[in-house]
Amino acid sequence: MVKNTRKATCLGPIKPLNPPIPITVKETEYHKPVNIILDGMSLEIISIEDIWEIYEEWWRVNPIVRTYYKVTTRNHMDITVFRDQLDGNWYKQHAFNPIIL
């Protein structure tokens, strides 16, 4: 049996890749994004290309419940954002594999 070292558990030197980045989003009454504030710029969303939801780790006290939106902004930028359905905050995140150079 492995002895308990009584050290706080942590990931150690492992760093997460592609963590969610908090952003400011203007949304409609139905929680659809219409405007994103990114790097100090206000970007109007001209189309929503895709929407999907994830509902993971339901057994935990704080499950992960998100609605993802793949959107195109007025300056033709494609961004993936999601709304955390538990706290109502918006985040930016690559939904697919991050670009590996």
Added chain:
Amino acid sequence: MHVACILIKNFPVRAESQRCPKLYGKPIIIIKNVGSHQTVVDCSPEIGPITLGMSLQEALSRCRNAVLIQADPRYYYELFDSIIISLTSISPEVQKQKLGCVYLNLDGLQSIYEEKSDLIFALSQAIPQALHPSIGIAPNKFTAYLSALLSLGEKNIGILEEERVGAFLKNLSIDFLPLPQNNRIYLHRLGIHRMGQLAALNIGPIQAQLGPEGKTAWQLASGMDYSPLIPYKPRESINEYLELPSPTTTLNTVLIAIEIVLDNLFSQPKLRGRYIRTATLELGVLHGITWVRKFAFKAPIGNKDKMLYALKNSLENSTFEGPLENVKITLSDLTAAYGIQASLFSDVQRQEQLRQIISQLHMKINNDTAIYKIKDIEPWSRIPERRHALVPLNH
């Protein structure tokens, strides 16, 4: 056993006089910088009561017209090493005691030097006479040292036969014994001023009062020295020197010179198929002290490019006291044929190349910044941040 002691008193002063003959006969004080102060390293014997470590101001107050010279330890040790190498042609067992003091084992040399005078002639020829060496020959190291120090005979040569050792040591002061200051003062207070008085006592009480050092002192005072002669093992080395066309402050010029020197070194047959563990880079500063940096490589290096990279990195963050006028590189600790087992598989070769690049980056950045690689954790996960993670790449 018969031992010869070659003693060159005031070695730094003698070395400077040999380097610059016009200093001969002048009072010289050799100084070094200790923080913001300058202290005396050595001085001419005729100057008077100047002790080593004394401040320069105090030394000058005792001899105002002394010539001041900045200490150049690299030159002194190089000269001393060259003397030792020439002495190894006389006896294979040569011990380097300290700067200016060498012991030689004379056992077995009777068939080569039948007369003692032949041996003494050979010893004196091995050392530049401008250094004024003293030679002492006696049954053991301690008596040979004292014989050279006191130089009872002519021309700074002292020969002590075994039967005369007791009489020789009897009236010598106990201050010649290797005792701590407080023990020496203690013996003087007890009225023991001469070695003969110490040798006449029983060893037991001496050892009880003064410990192991007292026992050694008693044995030496009685003419017994059991310390072995530890032969000097010369380190195989190879060096190359380049004089710059004119003193320069530009790092690029110095790097080109270093590259040329390394080219010359690695083209020498002695280095073929061999690898180097230690490199010493010496840059001569105009009117200043040579800048010296020693490099010890974790893995032996066998090619010029890797060595150039290591030397270049250390120079980029270094400052020099003045323009640089020459470059000398000494490669030592040469290994026998050394190789790294390469892999047949390209994957493994790529990883090895990556490891080497990371190692060089660490040397260049000179801190412990970690380099990471992307690792799949749960590539199937619907939560994007759980799919991959950054893991430190251990090289």
